[in-house]
Amino acid sequence: MFIPMAVAIADARAGKRGERVYSGRVPQLLERGFIAFKSSTYMIVISGFLEPVLYLLSFGYGIGKLLPTIAVGGESIKYAAFIAPALLATSAMNGAIYDSTMNVFFKLNHDRIYHGMLATSMGPLDVALGEIGWALLRGFSYACAFMAVIAPLGLVESVWGLLAIPAAVLIAFGFAACGMAITSYMKSFQQLEIINMLLLPMFLFSGSFYPISVFPQWLQFTVNLMPLTHAINLVRGLCLGNLELALLGHALYFVVMIIIGLFFTTKRLNALFMK
Amino acid sequence: MSNPLISARGLTKKFGDFTAVNGIDFDVFKGESFGFLGPNGAGKSTAMRIIGATSQRTSGTISILGKDPELHGPQIRAHLGVVPQQDNLDMQLSVAENLYIYGRYFGLPRKFVKGKVDELLAFAQLEEKRDAKVETLSGGMKRRLTIARALVSEPEILMLDEPTTGLDPQARHILWDRLFRLKEQGVTLLITTHFMDEAEQLCDRLIVMDKGTIMAEGSPASLIKDYATKEVLELRFGSDRNQEMGAKLRTMCDRIEELPDRVLMYTDDGEALLEKIYAADFHPKTSLVRRSSLEDVFLRLTGRTLIE
Amino acid sequence: MSLTQIRQGSLVLVDAARVQSRGALYVAQARIRQMMKWIWLILGIAIANPILYLISVGIGLGGLIDQSVGPAGVDGVKYLTFLAPALLAQAAIQGTMDETVFPTIEGFKWHKTFYSMNATPLSGVQISYGVFLTALFRAFYTVVLYFGVMWAFGALESPRAWLAIPTAVFAGASFGALMQALAARLEDENIFFVVLGRFVMMPLFMFSGTFFPLTSMPFFLQWIGWISPLWHATELGRHLTYGHAISPTMIWVHFLFLGIMLVLGLFFSARIFTKRLAK
Numbered sequence: 001m002f003i004p005m006a007v008a009i010a011d012a013r014a015g016k017r018g019e020r021v022y023s024g025r026v027p028q029l030l031e032r033g034f035i036a037f038k039s040s041t042y043m044i045v046i047s048g049f050l051e052p053v054l055y056l057l058s059f060g061y062g063i064g065k066l067l068p069t070i071a072v073g074g075e076s077i078k079y080a081a082f083i084a085p086a087l088l089a090t091s092a093m094n095g096a097i098y099d100s101t102m103n104v105f106f107k108l109n110h111d112r113i114y115h116g117m118l119a120t121s122m123g124p125l126d127v128a129l130g131e132i133g134w135a136l137l138r139g140f141s142y143a144c145a146f147m148a149v150i151a152p153l154g155l156v157e158s159v160w161g162l163l164a165i166p167a168a169v170l171i172a173f174g175f176a177a178c179g180m181a182i183t184s185y186m187k188s189f190q191q192l193e194i195i196n197m198l199l200l201p202m203f204l205f206s207g208s209f210y211p212i213s214v215f216p217q218w219l220q221f222t223v224n225l226m227p228l229t230h231a232i233n234l235v236r237g238l239c240l241g242n243l244e245l246a247l248l249g250h251a252l253y254f255v256v257m258i259i260i261g262l263f264f265t266t267k268r269l270n271a272l273f274m275k
Numbered sequence: 276m277s278n279p280l281i282s283a284r285g286l287t288k289k290f291g292d293f294t295a296v297n298g299i300d301f302d303v304f305k306g307e308s309f310g311f312l313g314p315n316g317a318g319k320s321t322a323m324r325i326i327g328a329t330s331q332r333t334s335g336t337i338s339i340l341g342k343d344p345e346l347h348g349p350q351i352r353a354h355l356g357v358v359p360q361q362d363n364l365d366m367q368l369s370v371a372e373n374l375y376i377y378g379r380y381f382g383l384p385r386k387f388v389k390g391k392v393d394e395l396l397a398f399a400q401l402e403e404k405r406d407a408k409v410e411t412l413s414g415g416m417k418r419r420l421t422i423a424r425a426l427v428s429e430p431e432i433l434m435l436d437e438p439t440t441g442l443d444p445q446a447r448h449i450l451w452d453r454l455f456r457l458k459e460q461g462v463t464l465l466i467t468t469h470f471m472d473e474a475e476q477l478c479d480r481l482i483v484m485d486k487g488t489i490m491a492e493g494s495p496a497s498l499i500k501d502y503a504t505k506e507v508l509e510l511r512f513g514s515d516r517n518q519e520m521g522a523k524l525r526t527m528c529d530r531i532e533e534l535p536d537r538v539l540m541y542t543d544d545g546e547a548l549l550e551k552i553y554a555a556d557f558h559p560k561t562s563l564v565r566r567s568s569l570e571d572v573f574l575r576l577t578g579r580t581l582i583e
Numbered sequence: 584m585s586l587t588q589i590r591q592g593s594l595v596l597v598d599a600a601r602v603q604s605r606g607a608l609y610v611a612q613a614r615i616r617q618m619m620k621w622i623w624l625i626l627g628i629a630i631a632n633p634i635l636y637l638i639s640v641g642i643g644l645g646g647l648i649d650q651s652v653g654p655a656g657v658d659g660v661k662y663l664t665f666l667a668p669a670l671l672a673q674a675a676i677q678g679t680m681d682e683t684v685f686p687t688i689e690g691f692k693w694h695k696t697f698y699s700m701n702a703t704p705l706s707g708v709q710i711s712y713g714v715f716l717t718a719l720f721r722a723f724y725t726v727v728l729y730f731g732v733m734w735a736f737g738a739l740e741s742p743r744a745w746l747a748i749p750t751a752v753f754a755g756a757s758f759g760a761l762m763q764a765l766a767a768r769l770e771d772e773n774i775f776f777v778v779l780g781r782f783v784m785m786p787l788f789m790f791s792g793t794f795f796p797l798t799s800m801p802f803f804l805q806w807i808g809w810i811s812p813l814w815h816a817t818e819l820g821r822h823l824t825y826g827h828a829i830s831p832t833m834i835w836v837h838f839l840f841l842g843i844m845l846v847l848g849l850f851f852s853a854r855i856f857t858k859r860l861a862k
């Protein structure tokens with residue numbers, strides 16, 4: 001009997017874990033990302049890289065004239081070197097949040113692209129992981145590009161700074177996993193706007209532009225609960241070469257975010273994609 | 276007959292309190308062409324999505340190739356080619372890229388898919404639009420692309436939800452012809468439609484649905500035989516008089532339907548009836564004798580016309 | 584009464600002119616009614632935004648900067664005082680932009696409401712001005728709220744500081760009019776939003792002397808400030824709120840720049856609206 005190739009491929013996965021929702025097609029979804037990137041979305045992607053560079057140029061240079069150095073742990077470092085890691089962490093967050101919220105919501109409810117994808121032998125988990133994978137790839141390339149800008153400027157003080165790149169990917173993963181989980185509960189575009197509104201205060205208060213030690217105790221405590229604070233501390237610690245145990249703690253924060261995010265994403269998959 | 280390819284019992288789908296599909300039973304056999312006929316909101320698309328393993332049923336059972344879509348979604352979908360009612364092409368990609376990536380979603384190797392793309396572009400007569408962005412296509416071209424896309428995995432079961440909406444008459448006939456050929460190759464077809472002629476042309480067997488339930492089942496010919504007479508006489512007396520005249524003519528035939536714009540009289544010999552009517556000194560503005568169609572079956576079953 | 588009747592013949596013209604001037608008001612009225620649905624959200628953001636920025640950057644970063652620059656201050660004052668007028672102008676610009684760009688794209692493309700408006704006696708010019716007036720209204724209350732917050736933070740030093748309200752709204756109007764004209768020409772908005780946000784708004788915000796004196800930028804980047812309505816309004820605002828020194832000629836230059844931008848924006852926007860509606 002003639003068996004179509006598509007069927008043979010799907011049957012080969014029978015009995016594997018998660019076969020109901022997952023078919024191992026993340027590479028194919030990344031391939032789609034690349035094809036789409038080549039033709040249309042590159043402006044959006046490139047502009048995402050521009051944002052931290054503009055901040056660095058403006059604040060690093062302009063504010064750097066008013067505030068040449070900043071004291072971190074008894075050491076005084078150049079202002080630009082202080083904010084550069086924070087900008088790296090923030091852009092990892094922004095990209096991942098956009099990819100996993102607005103982008104997913106739009107493809108789901110407006111373009112209905114996922115409806116087409118899910119009529120194939122892929123499962124909803126393929127789609128979710130594909131989107132998250134794309135967000136990570138983007139986060140990785142942004143981090144590399146930004147590194148390529150700041151390292152030659154002498155803004156990375158330690159070779160450990162190289163680890164900031166995988167750290168940025170970890171951060172993007174945490175935000176993307178949680179972003180996707182949150183999106184699965186969202187009913188309208190307006191609700192998604194709320195996420196964006198929360199990003200600004202987080203950005204302004206998580207120690208991007210100055211150490212949070214200037215805040216009163218209660219505010220420091222609150223700020224320390226926010227994920228971006230841990231992201232910034234992690235990347236900054238690596239770039240400045242301040243290897244403390246606390247860095248592991250910050251990384252752990254994101255590992256937990258990833259686990260929680262993926263847990264809810266998988267749990268909500270059918271609610272999200274199979275209405 | 277052999278085991279059915281698709282078999283549903285008491286299939287039900289609720290959206291909140293609303294029941295879109297209400298306990299329907301049907302079987303589809305290999306190689307046949309099976310239709311869902313019904314007005315807007317009947318639940319056709321909902322039923323198709325459940326068969327397509329992209330929507331979870333609320334209750335009842337369904338097996339597709341002997342498998343439960345809830346447990347084996349990806350494996351079932353590997354057998355299916357799906358043309359949804361609403362095109363969901365990837366707007367960020369070109370025509371050829373849409374076909375290519377869709378094949379890749381099935382896990383098919385690059386080389387295989389590339390060959391398939393050329394073949395399907397020819398099938399959809401979109402060779403010239405190969406590198407065009409999907410956004411720039413006309414509605415009918417998009418439809419053709421969606422249909423071509425469903426064939427990329429060489430499916431054994433092709434599910435078409437109102438495939439010819441938006442196609443011009445020529446494209447429609449070309450599509451019918453293509454579907455016949457696929458059927459000859461042993462592909463099983465599932466089709467929903469509002470169009471009588473389409474259902475009569477394409478379907479070996481169909482179910483008539485309304486408000487989530489099945490009203491009747493059978494081949495087009497047997498449905499017409501069971502639920503309508505051989506011929507129909509259509510009379511128009513002017514929009515304000517149809518009702519009144521209908522009442523007077525009621526005794527002259529087996530069954531009569533008074534629609535706002537015309538009166539339908541069911542009989543086995545239309546010409547003879549018309550002569551009788553003239554003889555009885557009735558003077559319709561226009562008259563037409565035609566063979567009964569599924570439209571009449573539908574009217575009989577639901578008291579409503581199919582296209583409102 | 585009798586007078587109007589005597590002059591009835593000429594009144595037809597006068598009336599038409601009146602209806603025309605009101606047409607824009609009708610449009611604005613309808614738009615403002617729309618806005619009222621979201622008013623609490625808009626007001627909430629309008630208040631939260633300055634508070635967050637003033638605390639985080641003005642006080643948090645400002646504290647460190649004030650220590651670093653010593654008694655000379657930034658432009659002679661506390662960093663908070665220096666920063667506030669720039670944020671005021673930015674708020675006006677953001678407000679008008681949101682209220683011109685989105686409704687314009689919505690009206691032409693998403694909901695096509697402008698076409699149905701145009702089917703009534705309303706003209707393209709009136710619709711364009713109506714949208715613009717609404718944006719002005721939003722800029723105005725946003726700026727007033729912002730100003731209140733500035734006052735509460737003690738960021739105002741001069742008694743005529745309130746004059747910074749009209750100058751900020753002026754800048755918002757100039758930029759908004761131009762953006763409205765641009766948005767009306769748009770066919771593909773997806774890329775536009777990205778370009779606008781990341782390639783226009785961001786650089787303007789960062790390089791208009793908002794967070795530090797424009798002169799501290801390298802010379803080859805200062806031009807961004809010169810063509811930025813934000814910089815012109817910020818200079819005026821600083822002059823008014825704490826007496827930042829600028830020469831009278833420069834005051835004229837600032838006003839002239841904003842004025843020309845406003846006139847051009849309104850002219851093109853009215854023209855493009857009319858043309859596109861007639862298409």
Ligand SMILES: Nc1ncnc2c1ncn2[C@@H]1O[C@H](COP(=O)(O)OP(=O)(O)OP(=O)(O)O)[C@@H](O)[C@H]1O
Binds near residue numbers: 275
């Ligand atoms: N996702 C959904 N949420 C809520 N209600 C739905 C949903 N999808 C369909 N319905 C409702 O279910 C009913 C059946 O819809 P369905 O799309 O199956 O009809 P259909 O027979 O395909 O009609 P049409 O000929 O218009 O395509 C409709 O009343 C519709 O409003």
Ligand SMILES: [Mg+2]
Binds near residue numbers: 320360436
């Ligand atoms: Mg349907």
